[in-house]
Amino acid sequence: MKNIGVFICHCGVNIASVVDVEKLTRQLENYPGVKHIENYMFFCSDPGQNTIKKAVHEKKLDGIVMAACSPVLHESTFQTVMEEAGLNKYQLEIANIREQCSWVHSDNKVMATRKAGLIIQTAIEKLKLNESLTPTSAPLNKRVMIIGGGIAGIQTALDIADGGVDVVMIEKKPSIGGHMIQLSETFPTLDCSQCIMTPKMVQLSKHPHITLYVNSEVEAVEGFIGNFKATIKRKPQLVNPDICNMCGDCVDVCPVLVPDEQDEGLNWRRAIYMPFPQAIPATFIIDEEHCLGLAPIACGKCREKCEAEAINYDACEEIWDE
Ligand code: SF4
Numbered sequence: 001m002k003n004i005g006v007f008i009c010h011c012g013v014n015i016a017s018v019v020d021v022e023k024l025t026r027q028l029e030n031y032p033g034v035k036h037i038e039n040y041m042f043f044c045s046d047p048g049q050n051t052i053k054k055a056v057h058e059k060k061l062d063g064i065v066m067a068a069c070s071p072v073l074h075e076s077t078f079q080t081v082m083e084e085a086g087l088n089k090y091q092l093e094i095a096n097i098r099e100q101c102s103w104v105h106s107d108n109k110v111m112a113t114r115k116a117g118l119i120i121q122t123a124i125e126k127l128k129l130n131e132s133l134t135p136t137s138a139p140l141n142k143r144v145m146i147i148g149g150g151i152a153g154i155q156t157a158l159d160i161a162d163g164g165v166d167v168v169m170i171e172k173k174p175s176i177g178g179h180m181i182q183l184s185e186t187f188p189t190l191d192c193s194q195c196i197m198t199p200k201m202v203q204l205s206k207h208p209h210i211t212l213y214v215n216s217e218v219e220a221v222e223g224f225i226g227n228f229k230a231t232i233k234r235k236p237q238l239v240n241p242d243i244c245n246m247c248g249d250c251v252d253v254c255p256v257l258v259p260d261e262q263d264e265g266l267n268w269r270r271a272i273y274m275p276f277p278q279a280i281p282a283t284f285i286i287d288e289e290h291c292l293g294l295a296p297i298a299c300g301k302c303r304e305k306c307e308a309e310a311i312n313y314d315a316c317e318e319i320w321d322e
Pocket residue numbers: 239243244245246247248249250251284305306307308309310311
């Protein structure tokens with residue numbers, strides 16, 4: 001069993017004017033595991049910090065619960081106190097009885113005191129299970145993958161790439177643009193979404209630090225923060241984007257009509273089609289699900305028509321690691 005110290009901070013009047021710190025101190029002094037408990041005006045002050053260190057040494061404490069303000073403010077302060085007292089800094093738990101209690105329950109001091117007690121008990125129970133940790137470091141792969149080429153993904157990719165970091169964008173549809181490119185005017189300026197989106201889409205496609213894969217999905221991710229490896233699967237490129245000259249002749253001969261998802265089914269498209277006029281990448285694609293050329297009885301009309309020989313029904317899906 002750990003020897004746990006509990007330090008309840010008044011934070012001036014921020015906590016103590018709402019939470020009855022004296023009552024709490026008495027209530028928790030016999031709580032299982034608590035070897036030492038006290039309250040003080042400002043534990044973040046130098047005298048307050050020295051009080052903690054003194055108690056650690058005198059009571060041979062193994063870990064402490066600071067019942068005080070948000071860890072955003074003073075977790076690092078009290079972790080330093082831990083280290084200066086010879087303890088592992090991960091044997092510290094913060095019970096936030098200011099932002100999460102006194103500040104939001106100033107109208108009910110009895111309930112606020114009860115809640116503060118429960119917050120502290122929770123921190124004590126967590127501390128009992130804490131293990132001492134040693135910070136370590138690992139090489140960081142300065143390369144970012146963004147999954148999804150909607151407006152959020154596009155802007156994020158541009159911001160990161162502008163900072164000089166390489167970005168890989170994975171988009172499952174044939175073009176980036178997401179839902180926003182389907183919209184008309186957008187709030188609050190009533191700009192058309194294409195007017196907002198297309199400059200960003202073009203910028204992304206030409207950015208030297210961005211690699212874009214459409215018709216692609218992440219199959220698997222392994223690794224850890226800073227060192228992930230992702231397995232990417234891309235649908236067969238039945239129309240070779242490097243050869244297709246965008247003449248559109250193939251569309252005229254395709255006998256298949258399909259509701260156009262870009263227009264939410266209010267319009268029609270062919271089985272070979274350009275997703276929409278401003279699509280990025282700007283290339284024709286074949287809808288495998290509806291194309292007759294890929295069925296047992298081949299149609300083949302688009303391939304016959306394509307003088308550039310950009311169509312290959314035998315193209316395979318590709319899988320690789322990033
Ligand atoms: S006919 Fe060939 S080159 Fe022309 S748009 Fe179709 S696939 Fe591309």
